[in-house]
Amino acid sequence: MPEGMIVKALAGFYYVLAEDRLYQCRARGIFKKRGIxxxxxDRVIFTPVGGQEGVVEEVLARSVELVRPPIANVDQAVLVFSVREPVFNRRLLDRMLVLIEKAGIEAALVLTKIDLLDTLEKIDNEIRPYREIGYPVYRVSSKQGTGLEEVRSLINGKISVLAGQSGVGKSSLLNALYPSLDLKMGEVSQKLGRGRHTTRHVELIAVDSNSFIADTPGFSQLDFGHMEPEELDSYFREISQLSKDCYYRECQHETEHDCAVLKARQEGVLDELRYQHYLEFLHEVRDSKEGRY
Incomplete structure (x- = not known):
């Protein structure tokens, strides 16, 4: 039986790409019984039926898995945020980074619509903490063509998932990078201050022979599921590094004695907003845990 990759899931069908041919497949009922x-x-084993249809027989082991957006085996997450319309949202960025770090996926940040800014000083100050802890940051204007070559190099030869809230310009970015895609673009609702959903499902798009992009439905809410409070600090890179010098092994960096994170905060070494988001998420994870019991 041939092996292929699911590039789209829609209305109960799985579209499997194998040797440049696309098969519309159903999955065996056994998957539902097993909770799979x-x-x-996903890389899958399938049985072709006729010329363009098939049945998924087996899902092969995943290297990584994201819950939202629901996708597997990606090489990197490209987090797309606009600097305006909607404004840059650091709380949402930090939430997304926590989940990306938990999944073990490399992340890069792409800031769109920089042509709407009179000066880049403010946004540069906001993104400096992310550059300092190792996240690549790209500034682009799809309208003016600024920064597109750098983002194209980032995507080349990889399976990338693009994620971000509605209206930040993911489809506009993809159209600017690869005009032949001709994806539908939405407009930001000026009245509501948020974007309309234009991408309705997760789909892997082949932009060349060895590069795939997953354009995903926009979102603005992400929860931490069954995360434990003790693990949260490991998903903040700078806090994870500092915590190695904490006196207590399971220090949670609030009021503990000889906490290296609190010391770094007092000395101005730790970005204050990142730390405040850590505390906010920590309390949320604790409340969620209490609600599970």
Whole structure:
């Protein structure tokens, strides 16, 4: 039986790409009984039926898995945020980074619509903490063509998932990078201050022979599921590094004695907003845990 990759899941069908041919497949009922849901990005074994249809027989082991967006086996997450319309949202960025770090996926940040800014000083100050802890940051204007070559190099030869809230310009970015895609673009609702959903499902798009991009439905809410409070600090890179010098092994960096994170905060070494988001998420994880019991 041939092996392929699921590039789209829609209305109960799984579209499997194998040797440049696309098969519309159903999954065996055994998957549902076992609680297994095939995901976009999954490598699968399938049985062709006729010329263009098939049945998914087996889902192969995943290297990584994201819950939202639901996708597997990606090489990197490209987090797309606009600097305006909607404004740059650091709380949402930090939430996304926590989940990306938990999944063990490399992340890069792409800031769109920089042509709407009179000066880059403010946004440069906001993104400096992310550059300092190792996240690549790209500034682009799809309208003016600024920064596109750098982002194209980032994507080349990889399976990338683009994620970000509605209206930040993911589809506009993809159209600017690869005009032949001709993706539908939405407009930001001026009245509501948020974007309309234009991408309705997760789909891997082949932009060349060895590069795939998953354009995903926009979102603005992400929860931490069954995360434990003790693990949260490991998903903040700078806090994880500092915590190695904490006196207590399971220090949670609030009021503990000889906490290296609190010391770094007092000395101005730790970005204050990142730390405040850590505390906010920590309390949320604790409340969620209490609600599970």
């Amino acid at each position: 849901a095939p995901l976009v990005g």
